[in-house]
Amino acid sequence: MPQFMLISQDSTEIPEGFEITPEIIQGIIQKYNDWAESLQKSGHLVSLNKLRDEPGKHITGTGKNMVVRDGPYAETKEIIGGYWIITAANYDEAVKLASGCPSLEFGSRVEVREVEDLSTYTG
């Protein structure tokens, strides 16, 4: 079964005047939890992970010409928050599964990419 990576691009800023109460935080996490649980129950969830909220590093060049800069997100307000790997028959199903991702409700963008199965070349 093909695997797909769902990448969530989150905003790093809390909208002004928006109070984050314990109840709201819990509600948001509950939504993600419910979604992940449903993916797990249907057997679609392979793995999930969070990336650290920092710009990270950007490397170009090799040897003496290698340049390491602060990552691509240093100047922007969007950052890849984390990712989920799921199995799906095709893009249509992957998009359908991703459409339940709560990040979409909070204005984030979710990128869906198929993972190339390299074993088909070597095997």
Next chain:
Amino acid sequence: MAEVLDNQVPALVDHLFRHQAGQMIATLVRIFGPRHIDLAEEVVQDALLKALQQWPYRGVPDNPVAWLIQVAKNRALDLLRRESSLQAKSEEIVRAFSLQEDFANRRVEIERGGESLDDTLGMIFMACHPAIPREGRVALTLKTVGGFGVSEIARAFLAKEATVAQRLVRAKRLIRDEEITFELPGQSEMSARLDSVLEVLYLLFNEGYTAHAGENLVRADLVEEAIRYASLVIRHPATDQPKCHALLALMMFHAARLAARIGEGGEMSLLADQDRSLWDGRMIYFAYKHLERSAEGNEFSEYHLQAAIAACHTAAASYELTDWAEILRLYDMLVALNPSPVVALNRAVAIAKSRGPEAGIRALEEVSEHPAMQHYYLLPATLGELWSEMGDTQKAAYFYRQALDHPCSDPERRFLSKRLEETNKA
């Protein structure tokens, strides 16, 4: 955790963040000192935000409580590094939070006893200090002990957010200026301080039980919180007192009927029309247990009487079997103890039920002159009912219309409009 969650995704406990926030703020306020409530709140808010950033992607940790405590401990230690006046506190932080973590790892409900119960009660007593204005006490208790946001408090009490925020700032300033301490009061001071706590819990409960406006007839979360705090109060030996049991009994008798009070579509259902099989028998059982405990000792408070009245209603197998004579006797005692117009209004209802509507209307004449009654919709609403029982539809309609001119919740408004319509048809 690169690989999938092996087990099922752990579920989030209802109100986990709210209750855990209260618990952690209380411990931090004890250690930092009352003048640093803001810092304690900041640490806890940071810990909760950390969960918001991580849990969606990593799943809820196996033991969310222990996770939150650990993160809060680390945040607090970070904070101590920049607050030079608090640097000596780090050992205490490590000790207190490691203890709580320990409890959480053994999956023991932390609030149930020991140091954590002391902390939570210390916080309740501090927030309910009589030097703080009543609204400030209510707001600060909900914010710090209950983990409510400013916007939630504003919604619950129909106040502007800015007003609630201002009350909180003033309350915290008073705590600093008056040097209000965190320790439970000593014996000489206890009774008066406890009264102030019980008053706040009673207000919370009342607002939850009958929302004074808005789309919902009740706010179940306020009822739930009031019962939770009262249950904490009786758990501590210093505050395990008869009047506290009386207040808890009174809350539980009423809360047991909540499900039956709200009919289909959120409409209100009067005591006479309620499906008594919907009453929560388990809650009523515990209410009686607390009523029994309230009878120990010599103290006799308003809460005792109100609990006894609520018990009378609960004890009746049907509305027709309600012992109105006994209820009236209890109201007579209550009026003697607290001659408030609201109590007198309720007593008038008991008079009407035991001696007929005319006697009730006469009793209400005295009540209606009270200035506090001029904007209280229940007075004309009651008069409307009684005149309708007397068969005088004109007078009934007049009072129903008057009731509708006063503020009340949406379901109550619909109820009154329906009554007015029926009266007009009759």
